[in-house]
Every structure is written in structure tokens, then in C-alpha cells.
Amino acid sequence: MASSFGESLKVSIYGESHGNGIGALIEGLPAGEIIDFEKLMLFMERRQGGRNSLSTSRKEPDIPEFVSGVLDNRITGFPVCIRIANTNTRSGDYSNLLKNPRPSHADYSAFVKWNGYADMRGGGHFSGRLTAPICAAGGIAKQILERHGIFIGAHLATIGSVSDEMFPMQPSPQLFEQIAQKAFPVISDACGEQMQNEILAAREEMDSIGGTIECMITGLPAGLGDPMFDGIENRLARVLFGIPAVKGVEFGDGFGLSAMRGSQANDPFCVDEAGGIRTATNRNGGILGGITTGMPVRFRIAMKPTPSIGITQNTVSLETKQNTTIEIHGRHDPCIAQRAVPVAEAAAALVTLDVLLTDGKL
């Protein structure tokens, strides 16, 4: 179904921005694994509003309640239901928008699909707020993976036309940790400052700006995944395109590969110091034929600018079927990409754990 993914580890997301609550139902987490609740809260805080001056002023505690499947901080093996309360909703902010669909939001397409019955206040089930349960589930997956030597990290690769440094070929868990602790998740703080200026400039003009996120998974063995439509790429892409505002996904050098010669793009195999097999370069992002090569998995996602902007935009009235205009007020991030960094990690963690469980490697 639409709001679920995963094979051995099945994650279903529920809730709306302004409903009673949001959450996730997770089947297949390995029994006996411990949840470090404090660490989970730290991870979830990374996506929350109000972390720095650049994001929305809507602040919600986002404390995941474990309704089922957890006893004394341990996974029992039964389905884990997580619930996060919606405490800070101001539906008044949106009420009159429902009749005039906001450009580049799902308002219109959802209106048509559900004949107007969808609860689209605050974006409803499409709201970026729904990434909170993805992070709750993904944060648990991340903890389990780390116990098995698998680490996941991400950073803002670009904001508008400004770039961060790129990850090295074999980033360390320490590097991931350093970025995770920053209020603005970049490798180079100098680049980060320029990026923040870019965001501030957009905000000042009541506009928004897009960005890209680079994410890596290290510590994976070779031979994971499946051919054709269940490769690591396919599974990651299916989930990544479920993060609101993601419009592009590429692996390794991705679109860059399409401009290369084979002699540049191919990753030659070589014997490493320990006698194992690796590739000298990693332009394919650790995946060949959908299956891991043992090199770090690397991908990049493109996020469009926040659709909600204060500038007056053209739209139509669904009631009168006439052209009209709209100005969107309320609490919005001028750049959603920065808050999506842990979401990309969460999605990667859930897919990785699912593949490991499916392949009987955990």
C-alpha cells in the first residue's frame, strides 16, 4: 500500500499534519534489540523545526510513544506501533487555502483523487511533518545497524548554487557523527556559512530555495540486494521519492556518469591490503547490478524549494473555477533540504536493515 514499504522490515506511516497524531507501524524489527531512547530523541531532534534561525518556528516535542512491540526498551518481535502527538497545530493558518490550491503542493492532485474528502489542513498526510515517524523508525534501525558495524551519514551537498565539500571515498563514523552534531549539517563550515546566506537571502525576499543531500552507507558486505527491480537502488529510490519535495535520486556519480566515457566511469577492481577485493574508485556508488560491491553505498537526492512562499502566486479557485491569487502565510522553512538530512539517513537505514534481514545477514 501507498504509505508502507519494506519486505522483511515493513514500515507503514500514518497521520496528518493537523489530526490527532502521526506515527509508524513497524513489523519485522529483530526481537531482543535494545532501543536507546535518549539517542533516538537526539536523532529525531535533528529534523525538528526551530533548531536554528533558518527554519520554521513551529516547534513540537515529537516524543515517540511506543504503543506496542517494545517491553523494557527491548524489541519483542511483535509489530511496533509508534505514536507522536500533534500538539502545535494552528488549523486557522490553512483553512482558506483549501479552496485555492497552493502551487507545487499536493492540494489539487489530492483534491481530485479523494473528491475533496482528504484532510489537507497543513498538507495532511503529505506534510513534511510525516517525516517525524520515518525518523523514529529509521533512528531505531540506525542503532541496530551501528551495533553491526554499519554507519550512515548525510550532509547538505548544495543549497541553490552553493556546494559543500563532498564525502571522501571512505568516510569514517566519526565524520558522520561530527556532521550530525552541527546545527547546520555540512562538512565544511565555510561552505555552510555561504549556504545559510543563500537561505537567508531567499527568506528575506519571502521566497524559498532548493538543495541536494549526499548520503553514504559504510560497512556493508558485498553481495547484498537483488537484481532488476529489487536492487539496492530500486529500493532506496522507492523510499527516497516518498520524502516530500524529493524530485531526483542518483547513485554514485549518477547523472555525472552519463557525460563520461566508460574508461572514466568504470571502477577497476583491486586487491586491498587485507587481501580482500575492492574497487579503486567508487563512481558506481557501491552498487553493481543492484547488488552491493562492498564499497560504501553513495546516493544524492534533489529537493525542490519549499513550495510555500510569501510571494503572491497565481492559482485557481476550486469553488468558482476562476483564476485567482494566493499568498501563503504561516510558519514555513525557507529551505526544507536542511531538515531532510536526517530523513535521508532514516530512509537509508530502514532500507539497509530490510535488505540485511531479507538476505539473512542479520
Add this chain to the structure above:
Amino acid sequence: MASSFGESLKVSIYGESHGNGIGALIEGLPAGEIIDFEKLMLFMERRQGGRNSLSTSRKEPDIPEFVSGVLDNRITGFPVCIRIANTNTRSGDYSNLLKNPRPSHADYSAFVKWNGYADMRGGGHFSGRLTAPICAAGGIAKQILERHGIFIGAHLATIGSVSDEMFPMQPSPQLFEQIAQKAFPVISDACGEQMQNEILAAREEMDSIGGTIECMITGLPAGLGDPMFDGIENRLARVLFGIPAVKGVEFGDGFGLSAMRGSQANDPFCVDEAGGIRTATNRNGGILGGITTGMPVRFRIAMKPTPSIGITQNTVSLETKQNTTIEIHGRHDPCIAQRAVPVAEAAAALVTLDVLLTDGKL
């Protein structure tokens, strides 16, 4: 499972490059629909080798035999099993490559996954040859869609650093048809000539080159698809990454959107001539929140250069675990992107028909 996709229309691909045959098993095609066999053959020929001087000299007739599910050219409603014989296999070409994995092929990752049991002659189940049954299935889907006013077309958007013109916002079925009839599938033949020079140059240096494909779907109503993980983008991406050599997928302006401001990237709604609702621009590629807006769906895929190149490359011996080199002879396309154009259309057709059936619109 790995080699299957689809919900209401389930497509499973089977076979290996050098085995007894390849094919597809398709469940869910609507009973009563007619298969125009001649038209299907024309579509399948578009992906075949030997169409022009730029592609592999391996020519196979690729005639799909309908083992089940079809009676007197009509879909009966039962599973449709298609079989294509492998007639032109020269396993000798590959035999000694099996021990020394070819860079950027699935040889090594498949070797690890299946403990050496996978039949990797000619790329096995990973071979580009497996796109023939995708085209057979997709060609049928395309015929059904056209009867309902839905058209799909694609062209080579770039080869190396050379670009074709891009599709207009509302391409006509005639434009799609014109491109489909060309030996080299581009909009601008002038651009196409430069592209072909790029490919020839790569071939002369025993090298290969990558490219991108732009594909569009017109005639879709608004309100199709699902939120989160079953959006049109998610479903298309899952299948598109199953096409060998695809390393990136983007919708609308994709990665380009990440460099824009919201005021540039948003597609304003407006009332069209007939009183319906459309958007003035289509930078989101006809999809918002995973659901169609009624504008044409537009995506682009990045294809890496053919991994098989004549230039000597570094690799390792899986037997001795020592570094060694490899030169790949045999019949290979210097650029696979050109043959993948109808494959992109086929994938788009299958996903589109599946969504229409799932949503009860057909």
C-alpha cells in the same frame, strides 16, 4: 520478488543472456484487449542490436511467443507468458571473463551473492538482453494506453556532453511517432548527428559513452497515483532503476529544481481554454505529492557508459585473488543509451497501465 513489479498489473522477467530463453509473465492485462502483433514487433525492433552502425552486431529476431493468456490475438484475462528464444549466443566470448570480473558489471557482486552459481555468461540475468521482454510487455501496455488516449514517447536527451532539444510542454502523439521511426531517436537531427559523432569517437578509441533519456506521458487525468511510497515517481523509479546502466532518475526539472528559488520552481495553477485546471508551467513533471496533476508526466534517466570496453582495465582474479588485467572483446554497443529509449517507454507504459488499473480508471 526481485524480477517482478506492479500491483494490479504484475510483470515478472525471467531468463539469462545465454540460457534457453528469456521472457515475461504478466498478470492483470485487461481481458478482451487486442494485441496488434505487427505493431508490437515494430516497437521491439527499436531496441534491437544492429539497427544502425553504432550498435552491437549481435542481431536476434526477438519474436515473442505467447505461451499462455492470449487467444486469437486477444488477452483472455489469464496470466500471459511470453517467451523469446535465445538464438545467437556465443558463450565462448565470455567464458574466461567469469573468473576475472569485468569492471562496472555485476560479475563480482553476483558472484558473491550466489556463491559462484549464477549463470553469468553474457551478463546472465543482468544482461541488457533482458530488456527485450520488458519491451514485449510494455509494447502491449502501450497499445492499450493509446486506445485510451494516453501516449508515451522518449528521445535521447544527451550523449556525453552533447544535447538534443528538449520536449515541448505538451508534445503531440505525432512527435512521439516521428522520433520512434528514426534510426537514431532524437528530436533534432542536427543534434543527433553530433551525438552520433560522439559515439563513433568513443568506439574508435575502444571506449564507450553514457547518455540521458527524456520520456513523457501525455493524456493522463489528474488524481492518479498515491501518496508517500506509491506515488507515480516512486513506482516509475523502482522500475527505471531496473533497466541496466540506469544510475539516476529525475522528474520534471529534477536536480535543476534544487538550484532554484520557490518562485521559479512552483507551477502556478490556471484555468485553461476549456474551463479545466492546468498549470502554466510544468517544472514538477506532472506530479505533485506522488499524484498526477493532469499535466504530462516527464522524467529523465541517466545511463552510464557501456561497461564493456576494449581498453585494458585493472581487475582481480577470483581464483588467485591477485590483481590482473582484462580486455573485453565481443559485440558491444559503444553507447547503450540509444537502445534504451524504447525500454524507458516500455517501463513507463507498464507503470502507467498498472496505476490506471489500480485506481479503477480503466
Add this chain to the structure above:
Amino acid sequence: MASSFGESLKVSIYGESHGNGIGALIEGLPAGEIIDFEKLMLFMERRQGGRNSLSTSRKEPDIPEFVSGVLDNRITGFPVCIRIANTNTRSGDYSNLLKNPRPSHADYSAFVKWNGYADMRGGGHFSGRLTAPICAAGGIAKQILERHGIFIGAHLATIGSVSDEMFPMQPSPQLFEQIAQKAFPVISDACGEQMQNEILAAREEMDSIGGTIECMITGLPAGLGDPMFDGIENRLARVLFGIPAVKGVEFGDGFGLSAMRGSQANDPFCVDEAGGIRTATNRNGGILGGITTGMPVRFRIAMKPTPSIGITQNTVSLETKQNTTIEIHGRHDPCIAQRAVPVAEAAAALVTLDVLLTDGKL
């Protein structure tokens, strides 16, 4: 996954008997449908303990809270998360049973599967209490079906060796309603009295007793369902065997058919008064080849006696791996079959609605 079923209507059940709560996550309910909350409560009360003197004294209000997917009593189209609080848990009743598995409960098999991590207090996720969310989901499905002229009813067919009358070939909605309003759900109250005596006799001897339930679905058109493994029978059986204590499922005359001649078992077709096609008898239970015939669907399920009995039983200690004995105290139904009658209806309603949605008939 294990605790989910359905294709177009996906139902996932979560929770444990003594955890924070139980519930269901439902995807695919048609947007715009109204939930009559009072009617839903009446339906759910039919499965609750304490309805008459024959069932457990554990009484819980079982009020379903709609966490998501419902706005102003209407289905919005987004996933519906239902939560039911666990208010009346006495874990002390079970604590020492965990080490000594109760015969015919899942204690031992669950202990092995989850290495002792499963929260088996009160039966955990296997508890009959988990049928409450099935009824909540099924009760909603039933309301939707009734608006489309499809009715579902069930009764206790047998308790021990005592039988109720069987349903007529074409039972009326009124008959279903009459049974639903009885404290003891039978057609013949005279038979019902004997059945209750059978239950009382078992309880007096600190024992329990089994039973069977007959269920029917009326108002279905012909041509619903699928061949082979997704027939109406397959789908119903998969869900029905998910009701705790169900050990047999049969359709139409079921096991009785295996003792018949073809000339007795076949249902001859005939033209009915309105010129439509029906069968003169309905020994196949309204299903041929997995697909509805237009006759009422009829099935029967066998429920084993409540495994929890006061009589001393042999078991083993999982700690000492020695033989030992067990006496089960606590609040148990001497016959679970009577409380399972609405659960059978709920399961039938969910499967029926799923099939109708999948086949595009709703």
C-alpha cells in the same frame, strides 16, 4: 507481513494483551464513507467479555479512538489508525505461566521463535483480545457493504455435539440482525439453551469446550474474485485462520462434499424469476473456481476449546527443562466460539470489501 492482510484494503493489527494498547492500521477505505460510531460500538460489544454469564469477567470498554484518517466521522482516504486502550490488565495473573508454557497456547512456539523476548503476558499478540481491532476495522467495512446491499451474518452452528439450525439458502438481512441482537447468537433459541448448558457443564468441571461458526455473505454479484491462489476461498481462509483457535475452514458443504457423489454435490444452474442466472442448490457456497457465482457465500470455521482450563495439566519448565504441571487461573471464557461470531463477520466483511475494491466494483 504476518499481522497484515488485504490487497486494496490493507489491514494491519498491532498490540499485545497487556501492553499500552492494541489497534489496527487500515489503508484503502474509500474516501467519503461515513462511520456510524454508535453502530460500530454495538458491533464491537458483541465480541466483548461479560455479555452473559458464560464468558470471562474481564470487561473492557474497547472504545476505538481514530488517530488518523477520519475527519468529522468521514473516511478521508488517508490511512486510518485505530487505537484501543488496554485498561483492565492484571499481569500478575500470568507472570509465572511464562516459564511453564500453557498447553495448546502459543507460549512455547513463540518462546522459541523470539528467543524469549516476546511479551507473552496474557497471550501477548496472540491473545483473543487482538480480535477487538479486527472487529473495529470489520465493523466499518460492514457498514460500507450494507450501503451497497451486501449483508453478512453468522451464528454458532455447534457447541460440542449440540447443533443450531443451519442458515436457509438465502438468509435475509433481518435474520442476521435478529441473531446479532441476541446475547447468545443462534438461530434457534431452543438449540441455544442446550448449547449454553453444554458450556456451563464444561465450566463447572473447570474445563472448556469447542464449537463451530457458520457465516454467510449475501448480495454479492457473480464474477468477483480470482482464480488459483486469490480466490474468495483462499483470501477468506488466510484471514479466518488468523482468528485465534480456528483450526478448520470449509466452504459450502465443505468436508461434507467429500462424502458425496458428483450428482449430489453439483449445483445445477437455472434461470430465476427475474431472468437472471442462479443455482438451484448452493452446496459450493457461492464460489466456483475461487470466483463468486452470485449465490450467497457460505463458510464454516472450527474453533478448538479454550486452551486455558483450570484442570491440572502436564507441561515442562523452560528453565529447568523438567516435566511439571500447571493450573491456569484467571478470567477465561469456557467457550471462545460464542465471542468469535462477530469476529468471523468482521473478517468476512474486510475480505469482501477488499475484493470489491480490487475488482473495481465499489
Add this chain to the structure above:
Amino acid sequence: MASSFGESLKVSIYGESHGNGIGALIEGLPAGEIIDFEKLMLFMERRQGGRNSLSTSRKEPDIPEFVSGVLDNRITGFPVCIRIANTNTRSGDYSNLLKNPRPSHADYSAFVKWNGYADMRGGGHFSGRLTAPICAAGGIAKQILERHGIFIGAHLATIGSVSDEMFPMQPSPQLFEQIAQKAFPVISDACGEQMQNEILAAREEMDSIGGTIECMITGLPAGLGDPMFDGIENRLARVLFGIPAVKGVEFGDGFGLSAMRGSQANDPFCVDEAGGIRTATNRNGGILGGITTGMPVRFRIAMKPTPSIGITQNTVSLETKQNTTIEIHGRHDPCIAQRAVPVAEAAAALVTLDVLLTDGKL
């Protein structure tokens, strides 16, 4: 989809009785496993017509061709496509039946579902002939299971009102083998003789007769399977109801349990000779809460009499919508139950192997 089942081991069945061929597509068979082709042929012959005087005179060689996924008798890890030619079709036998649906066949329900487009010659996709690919797939699964000490056997438990002996609590592989080699698959040949007389009597009167099959799986560890809707019972039932003519499925004592007291039905745990845990009886058929107990899994299926009988029956004309009669000639088994014995084993083998693979036990 309808003609597929399985999670880690996915089996899809295709073909029609009178089409070009029938077969199975199998994903997930473990790479490296050897197929003993001769043994597979012996297994498949058990379900074929013409094995004794009691079955249809339609004899087909039913030789499975491996189109893909097998190299030098070994599973490669890629999807295995099996094809069996249809060589002995006499469509003339059925042509005029298509207009007058045969009672208790799928003719009418399939006609409605597919608007008359389904190829129902010889029963089409519903034909008992489609059990040949189930046996081909299941025969391979059986060989793999036996290498891991898991054995599956079945026998005719009843024909009409005549019973065979029942299996002992722990049947040996030798007993399974003995039955498999008999032309009439029973434990007691004396009982078998009476059963055969029952069949002959039915045939002489141009009638048919039903029967039941008992099947057991030995050698399974405890802790296999899942709760709720993916228990061993749910998964087996889903597949077993896909065998044509099956109308009932029960586990352990099944419907018999519903007439028992708890003190009779419960299986007490005890320590066995080797210090392991077992149950003293096995009335629950080796499954509690959907999960194996380590005791043999035992189930019984009810098969209705062959619907095709020579006696004149009432039916309707789909053309004139008038009552009419039908006499079915052609080559039919007077009792299909006897040929379904290996089919039950095949279904059990496929489900068992799937569960083992899903649970990472193989």
C-alpha cells in the same frame, strides 16, 4: 496476484488446459541446489492421468523444460521458468460446453468475470492440468527439503464414506516412500481396495465421488512461521484452496476439535528422551499460534467430487438465457482426490521451503 504465492520463494503458475503450454515461474530457490531430474519425473508421474484404470485416459508426458534459472542441473539463483507442453488436447470435446456452463465448474463465474474472453476450453486456467506445474515446482522443493531432513507425505484418507487408516503421530520417511510408490496411495491396501470399489461404482453410474487427503510434514524445528495472518496454517490454507476442487482445510484434529473439551484437545508438553521438548499428543497438528511446535505438521483437505459427470444435468444457455440440460462426455477422472495426493505434498513442500527461507533457517 492471483496465480502466485509465496514470500521468499515465489511461485507463479501460468497456462491453460488447451493453450500452447503450461508452467511455473519460481523466484527464490536457493542457488547451488541440485535438481534430480529423474526423481522429479517420478514425482510428477504420480499426479498424471492413466496411472491406473480409475483415472482419465488423457495421458501426457508432462516433461518440464527448464527455460531459465538452471545450469547443469543446478539452481543458479535467477528465476526458474518451467514449461510443460500441451500435447494431447482435444478441444472439440468441450466446444459446445462453453455456451452452457457445466455445473460446479468455473465456467459461469469465469464467463462473468472476464466478459466471455477467458479461454475456458478444457477448464482453461482452472483445469486440474494446472496442478502439473505445481508438482514440478513442489517436486524441486521436496528434494531440497529432504536434504535438510524434512519429509512430506500424503495419502487418501477417505473416498466417499470409506476411510483409510490414519497416519501415526510420527510417520517415517519410509512410510511416505511406500505410499508414494503405490498406484493407489493409501496406507492400508485393504481399505484401498474398498475405496477403489467406491470409485468404480461411481464411474459405472456415470457419476463421480469425493474424498479427503491427509498430509504430514516431519522434521520441522519449533519456532517456524508467524503470528496472525502468516501462520503456517494461513499460508498452507491459501495455497491448498488453490488446488481445484478443494472445499475444506483443517489442521490437526480440525473440525474434530470443535466437538471436544479443552482437557481432551490440549496437547500436554513433556520432555522427550533426548531432553528436548515435545507434546504427548498432537491434536493441534504441530502448530500453535501459527508457529511450529516441533511436532509434525498435519492437515487434511476435502475434495469435492469431479464436477464432470456423464449424467444429464440442468444448466442454462448463456446465449438464450433459457434453462437447458447438459451431458458431459470426454476423459474425466471419476475421483480427482487420488490424483491430488502428490499435489497436496507439492503445495506443502513449497510453503514449507518458503517459510524456512523467510525465517533464515535454510
